[in-house]
Amino acid sequence: MTRRITFIIISLVLIGLLAYSYHYFSSLKNFKNNQAIKAVPTDASVIIQVKKPDRISDIILNRISYNEALLEFDWFNSFSNHLKAFEGDSLIVDKSILSFLKSKPITISLHPLGKEKVKPLFAYSISNKAQQNIFVNYLEENPDGWAVNQRKYNASNIYSIKPTGVKTELFVSFYRGLLIISPASLLVENALRQLRSDFTLMSDKTFSKLFKTVGSNSDANLFVNFNNIGQALSKVFTKNHKKKLSFFSKVASWGEFDLNLNDTHILINGFLYTDENQTKMNALFDGIDAGYTKINQIIPDNASFVQTISYDDKDKMRRNLKNYLKQEGTYEAIQSNYNKLGFKNSLESTEEQVFDIIDKEFSYVINNSSENENNDNSYLILNTKSKSKTISLLNSLSDSETKPVTFYQLDQQTQYPIYKSTAAKVFPLLLNTYCPELPKDYFTFVDNYMIFSNSVKKLSDLIYANILHKTLDDSKYHRQFTNMFSYKENMFVYCDISKIKSLLPESGNLELFNPSRTQQESLNQFYGFGIQLATAANDLIYVNACIHYLPTRESEPETVWQSGLDSTIIGKPALVVNHYTKEKEILVQDKSNMLYLISNSGRVLWKKKLEAQIMGEVTQIDYFRNNKFQYLFNTVNRIYLLDRNGNNVEKYPIDLAYKATNPIAVFDYDNNRNYRIFVACSNRNTYVFDKSGNRITGWKAKATEGKVSQPIQHIRVQGKDYIAFADDKRNYILNRKGENRVTIKSDFIRNENSLFYLLTENNIPFLLTTDTNGNLQKINLNTGDCITTKLLNSNEGHHFMAWDFSNNKGMEFILVTKENVYAFKANSKKLFEVEIDGNLLPTADGYHFSGNNKKIGVFDQENNKIYLINSNGSVYKNFPLRGKSRFSIGFLNKESTKFNLIVGGENNYLYNYKVE
Known part of the structure; x- marks a missing residue:
């Protein structure tokens, strides 16, 4: 009996121990289905997921070269200091907790709160109950003596904590394996309430579909709620700019972007997705493949902002636009504005003609300068199939003929008509959906590109930039930048980061929009921000974006003009006389051996490919003795004589029997234009030619002992002529026949x-x-x-x-x-x-x-x-x-009161400076 009682007691104890163990260990079980994204309230504007915070911290603090530039901004400086605190031994956080926060993925979301605030919420997934208990015990035991309060909210504890020496109060709570932190208690409450309702962001089909596109190898993932982002951004913008933020709600429903931080780039790629019940930007490009754009060859290289649209199917583009406007309820307004223009054709007919004349690309450009006011700083640029056909279309729309109202005239040979036409306003009217606030007052053509502006001055500036080859396509920096993108797109947006202040004047109190001098210098080290959009499968729009850090980029020098060449200048620019205008032009050669004649306004008048580099300088002669000048020079193989149009004169060029070792020298002994041309060659003989290229047989000079590298000189003094030169062995002073005139008694080797x-x-x-x-x-x-x-x-x-x-x-x-x-x-x-x-x-x-x-x-x-x-x-x-060459100084224009300095410049440009 005793044994039986003992057995029963032991069994009950074991059962009790097992029950207790089961209860205890089950309380330490791993949490399941506790994705941090579920804790994010659905009104989030932006969500950032970081898989490895410790790695990101290391990259930001130690690996990116633009860290120092960003430290000039208070927000980044503060952020960097917080990262450094987490990198070291924190004085305010327990080591085990700090280790958890650094190693676990974090989800950060931003939420509009009240009228003027945007607040963050931080969410972590906790692996098991034991990890959660570490946090709870630390808060409840409060070993550091913080100000900690605890209250209940729907059966969950919310802790308010304020560590010693820290101004910001944080609110912390836990729910089924999720750690929720925010400086706003309302956000924590919203998260808890949402988790209990089981309606989270993952319940949203649009977001859930986009969530599946997250890249696994990215440094971070960014989600943007385009329906809410405008409201969040409005907190930092002035009233004048808040209305424009409604644009974001038309982009998409959600966007997901994978972020990667490189040494000189922030690379971003992902997708935009739109709810099937909403009309967004994807409707404009539905079924339209990306196109290849060439419009950068027209856009000035100092553009602050560029938005380019390109496509492959004009009919789909037109139909999509019409359907989009009808769904938006704005087509009637377009019709009304069209009727006010008084055109003979119907709107539908005109739409077909307009999209037929546009050659599958157009662009909206902002080009800020101190002279610009209102909307006079923007362009609408259309690639048309034909200038003449475009003018014919405008004439067919209106009873009045399209005629120039003024001209841009650079010189006597260069004139561009500038038009003002009611009929032309149909282009900005129909394209305003793609690019808002389009200019419409004046237009001109550069080749077949039609350019609109509200300012004649701005149209003139764009024409001049094209004449000087100062376009984005000519810019080395912009080519480097666009090489990071695909060559095809539906839309490309470029912003010059250094000009943020001019793009968004008086936009708000953010440092970015109101940089100090040192902050502006930091911004100048960033080249640009670009976003490329292209249609993808399943109603997605593919996004590729980049922020490019380019500290080697230098600000533009203050020049009168810069004229683009094909390659870097070599030699010294020659200032030559235009015998018609009596003004100066510039003759210059580049490394590809291309010779250019450039007008005093910087326009390339002609260019001619030579077989080699010009030796020495160019001499102007009056070959025909009619006060018209030609250009005489030599390469290693030939002597050239070109007229002012770049054509060879008479039997030039003259092929040399031996390679020249020095630049030619041209002498006019008696000022009668009976020129003599001297050259030394590799066979150590010196030769003399008349202006027609015939050898002068009366020249009897003996072969030199060495190589002659400098030009032969003619010196006349006291009625005598001296032909003087030197090689690398000795010196020679001869008479006109090549006979020795002076014997140097203690000869020397002349410096090279x-x-x-x-x-x-x-x-x-x-x-x-x-x-x-x-x-x-x-x-x-x-x-x-x-x-x-x-x-x-x-x-x-x-x-x-x-x-x-x-x-x-x-x-x-x-x-x-x-x-x-x-x-x-x-x-x-x-x-x-x-x-x-x-x-x-x-x-x-x-x-x-x-x-x-x-x-x-x-x-x-x-x-x-x-x-x-x-x-x-x-x-x-x-x-x-x-400057990158020797330089010439002189008056380019007869009316000039200041000297011009002409020198080779960076990126294949020729610079014209004013010298006071």
Whole structure:
């Protein structure tokens, strides 16, 4: 009996232990079906999911190169400091809790709250009851002595916590494996109430379908509720801009975007999806494949904002637009506005004609400048199938003929008509759905592109930008940017981030719209933000977006104009005379050996491909003795003579039997235009040609001992002619027949970058130059005696020039090395030394501005800077300037009061600066 009682007691204890164990361990079970997204209230405007917060934190703090630029903004600085607190040992959060928060995926949502606020909600999925108990126990035991209060809400506890030293109060609650945190208690209550009702975002078919497109390899996932995002954004915009935010509600119902943070890019791709009961942007592109756009070749490269529409089927595009307007209830308004224009044709007929004339692409462009007011800063650009057919269409719509109201005239050969026509207003009327607030007052054509603007001045600016090849298609930076996108799209939106302030003036109090000077400098390091949309299967629209950080991008130099070439300039731009206008034009060659003649307004008049680089500079001659000039120069293989239209003159070009080793020299001994052309060749012979290209047989010069690399010089003094030159062995001073005229008694090797300069002292003529040791060599032309004076006293490579620089009726000596510019008096005493941190091209150019105003120009080829140096050794005001070549200075126009400086620039441009 006793055994039986004992057995029963033991059995009951075991059963009790088992029951207790079951109850205890079941309370620590893993939570199921507790996706954090379910805790997000359905009025969310934006949702962000981060799978690995610790990885994102590391990327933002340590791996992205634009971190420093963003730190200039308070919001990012504060965000960064919070990340750093979580990265280290937090003083306000328990280590086990901190470890959980850093390692677990987090869902963050933003919600409009009240009239002026947007508040976040944070949601975590908790694995099991044990993890939840760690949080609960920590809050209830409160070992750090925080201000913690607890209250009930629908059977759930809501904790209000305020850690010591922290101003923000947080509200925390738990529900079936979900941790919910927010600085707004109302959001926590909304989340709890929603979870109990079982109607969550995942109950929304539209959101649920989009949720399945989430990328698994992204750094974060972004969800945008386009029905609500306008309301959330309105909290930070002024009243004038709030109305425009309604645009977002027409984009889609929801959007999902995968975000990846790279060193210089934020890459975004995903989908837009629309509820079947709503009319959104996808209806405009339904069944229409993406198109390829060429319109960037018209848009100015300083555009602030561009929205381009492209498509492959004009009939579907027209029908979709009509159906969309009818579903929106706005088609009647379009009809009414169309009737007011008084056209003969029906609206439906005109729609067909308009979409038939547009060649499958159009664009809305904003180009801000300080001169713009109201809506005068925008363009509507249409690619038409034909300018003439477009004009015919306008004439058919109206009884009045479409005629120009004014002209944009750049020069005598360049004239663009600018029109104003009631009939043309049909284009912005029909396309306003795609691009709001389209300009309609004036229009012009560039090729077959039809461009609208509310300002004649803005149309002129766009025409001029195209003449100078200053378009997005010509921009190296924009080509790099668009290479990150597909070559086809239905819509592409581009925004220049550095011009946010001008795009949204007085839009709100956000730092982004009102940057300080240092913040603007940071924004200037970002090239742009682009969004590309294209139709996809299952009513989805594919989205590809990018924010591009480009710290190497430099702001535009302040030039009169910049003219685009095919490649980078080589050599020194030549200022040549237009014999018709007596004004200056520019002759320049690029690295592809293309030769250009450019007008004084920057327009390329012609270009001609040469077989090689021009050696030296271009000389203008009057070949026909009729006061009309031609351009004479040589390459290594040929001598060219071109007329001002770029055509070869007579039997030119002349092929050289041997390769030229120096630039040609052109002499007009008696000023009778009976020119002589001198050139040295690789067989060590020097040759003389007449202007027709015939060899002069009376030239008897012997072969040189070495290679002649500098031009041959003609010097006339005291009734005698001297033909002077040097090779890398010795010097030669000959007469017109090539016979020796002066024998140098103590010969030397002339410096590679030095020429001869004439100096007369006490009626004795001397030739001045420098040798390879940086010494001044003074040759007496009467005796051949040579006087050596130490100047640079170094075998460092240099350039030498002798010039009356300081206007003291004497000669100064200028020497340029890689890093220094020296000036010496005639007695060899140093006038000044200018040190430049770079790598100077060993060449100096002298500029005579007025009576006593002379300056020296040098080029830093390492840093692409140009300098003008005054006669006292100071750098002229506003210099250095940006430039990638030697430069020329002169008056381009007869009426000019300021000098023009012409120099090669960045990105294949030729720069025209004004010099005060």
